[in-house]
Each structure stands twice: as C-alpha cells, then as structure tokens.
Amino acid sequence: MAWEIYNRARARLLADDPQGALAILAAPGADPGEIWSDFACLEGECLSAMGRHQDAAAVLQRAAARGTPNHWVYHGLAREYRELGDFARAAAASRKGHALLGWPESERHGYVFTHDYFSANIADWTRRFADDIVAAPIACLEIGSWQGGSATWLLDKVVGPRGGSLTCIDSFAGSSEHAAWIGRLGETLEDMFDANISRTGLRHLCRKLVGRSQDILPQLYDEQFDFIYIDGAHEAKYVIQDAVLCWALLREGGFMLFDDTHFAFKDRPEQNTATAVTAFRTWFADEMDVLTPQDERQLLVRKKPG
Numbered sequence: 001m002a003w004e005i006y007n008r009a010r011a012r013l014l015a016d017d018p019q020g021a022l023a024i025l026a027a028p029g030a031d032p033g034e035i036w037s038d039f040a041c042l043e044g045e046c047l048s049a050m051g052r053h054q055d056a057a058a059v060l061q062r063a064a065a066r067g068t069p070n071h072w073v074y075h076g077l078a079r080e081y082r083e084l085g086d087f088a089r090a091a092a093a094s095r096k097g098h099a100l101l102g103w104p105e106s107e108r109h110g111y112v113f114t115h116d117y118f119s120a121n122i123a124d125w126t127r128r129f130a131d132d133i134v135a136a137p138i139a140c141l142e143i144g145s146w147q148g149g150s151a152t153w154l155l156d157k158v159v160g161p162r163g164g165s166l167t168c169i170d171s172f173a174g175s176s177e178h179a180a181w182i183g184r185l186g187e188t189l190e191d192m193f194d195a196n197i198s199r200t201g202l203r204h205l206c207r208k209l210v211g212r213s214q215d216i217l218p219q220l221y222d223e224q225f226d227f228i229y230i231d232g233a234h235e236a237k238y239v240i241q242d243a244v245l246c247w248a249l250l251r252e253g254g255f256m257l258f259d260d261t262h263f264a265f266k267d268r269p270e271q272n273t274a275t276a277v278t279a280f281r282t283w284f285a286d287e288m289d290v291l292t293p294q295d296e297r298q299l300l301v302r303k304k305p306g
C-alpha cells in the first residue's frame, strides 16, 4: 500500500506536478510505514522541484536525524545544500551517503565533492568489479575525472588493493553543461581533483593527463588498458571519438564502460550521447560482448579476444 502511494506520487512528480505529488503523500491515510525514508526523499524532491530548497533540506535533515541507512536521504541532502550554496555541507552529506554504500574510505579520507556524479554507480561498480572485471594487477583509464569521484573509488577499491595504475584524462574545464556555474566553485576543478587524489594516499598509482581526451588519447597508442571509463565530453561527436580511440587502447578481454548513455537535452540535441554510443556498439558489434541491458544508464562491453 505504501509503495503504491509512493509510485502514484512519483508519477505525478515525473509529470511535472510536484504539488500534486505532495498532496498524495500528505493525504489522510497515506501512511509511509517502513518506507518513511523513501517518502522523505520523494517529498524532498518535490519541494526541490518547487524551488523550496530550505524546506527540502529540513525534511531530509529530519530523516537523517532518525538514523536511516537509506543513502538516498544523504544524496538528496547533498543536492539541497548545493542548491543553497553550502558546498561544505553538500560534501559532508555525500561522504555519509558513500559510507552507507560501502565506501567508508570517503568519510575516513574526507573527500570533498561539491557535485557528486559517482554515488549512483557505486552499487553496480562494486558488483561488476567483484564478478566481471577481475584483472589483477589492473591498468585503468578514465576520460573525465571532475573532482575525482570515480578516480578515488577506483584507487580505494580496485587499483590500491590489486596493484596496477589509474590514468585520468581531463581538461578540467568542465563540460558544456557545467559552463553556467563552474566558476562559482571557489577552487579550480584540477585543484579539487589533486586534493582528493592526495587524500587517498595512493597518488603514486595515479597519472593525471591534462587536456582534451581527443588530443591526448592518440599519444597513448603504445599502451593497453584492462578497464576504460568514458565519462568526458557528452557531445555525441566527442563521445564517438573517445570510443573509437579508446577501443584501440583496450586489451583483448578488457572492459569499456560508457556513462550517461541515455543523456538527452531538449534544447541541445548535440549532447545526446546515445547517438554516439548506439553507433559505436552497432559498428563494433562483432568485436564486443555487451554486458548491460539496453536501457541501463551505463553501458559495459567486453572486447572479444582475437
């Protein structure tokens, strides 16, 4: 019953009616029962969609104070603190969420991510790196590092324990979708990345290459990687270049993971990463096994041997 109410309210929110969603959640008899923290997250999302960020933060703070293990509460809190311009509290909320997702190193090392693009991947990555991507030592390459979210996780959970290396390529200029606000972070992306990588204590395992991936990747032609993460520019014309250039650097049996395969901006169709990812997986189908279902947000493929 509670999930049925929740799903009805979420459908209203998805239909751009946060007010209607809130009314469903607050209706007499709408008892959240055991899923009270999910109700709180949804209420927070509705208030956020209405621009009521203080109220959203207050709802989520109350849920956090009840001691929930639901990491989405902290994800929502980070979002609201960010909206309110309180980056320090946003980073602390993200760290708490990471710990609940099995990444206590984030809290212990005190990583600072004002904008966390990685949390949503932690559960899947934990499983994939346990079951499929098992090379040890492992040579990893990522295109798009931002403040070091995926990089610090890879160092803590994969490269540090197994040995190997992580190469990070980023222009540190942000992507086009960050242009409007990136100057307000108070620090450069590169400084934030450097500080977080230092906090891992594994800086010696991480090589940073600064520049556009489309310019840097051809310079790595004599290297081979076991795992490549493509999360840089999201314009289809750059994603297709990253994919083709990286494919040549991927070892046979190695894994390549694309982020945001569903990315679509109504006003900026050139940012539709799906066009590039679909073209790539079609043209290279005979050389790869696809490990993720069609509608996943991330696409994982393995390069066939031979």
Ligand SMILES: C[S@@+](CC[C@H](N)C(=O)[O-])C[C@H]1O[C@@H](n2cnc3c(N)ncnc32)[C@H](O)[C@@H]1O
Residues within 6 Å of the ligand: 116, 117, 118, 143, 144, 145, 146, 147, 148, 149, 150, 151, 169, 170, 171, 172, 173, 174, 175, 176, 189, 211, 212, 213, 214, 231, 232, 233, 234, 238
């Ligand atoms: C979504 S963020 C990466 C998030 C990161 N993987 C994480 O999990 O925290 C995208 C990054 O790609 C970088 N970027 C955008 N275009 C690029 C390009 N052409 N070459 C290299 N990096 C680029 C941006 O500077 C930004 O830091």
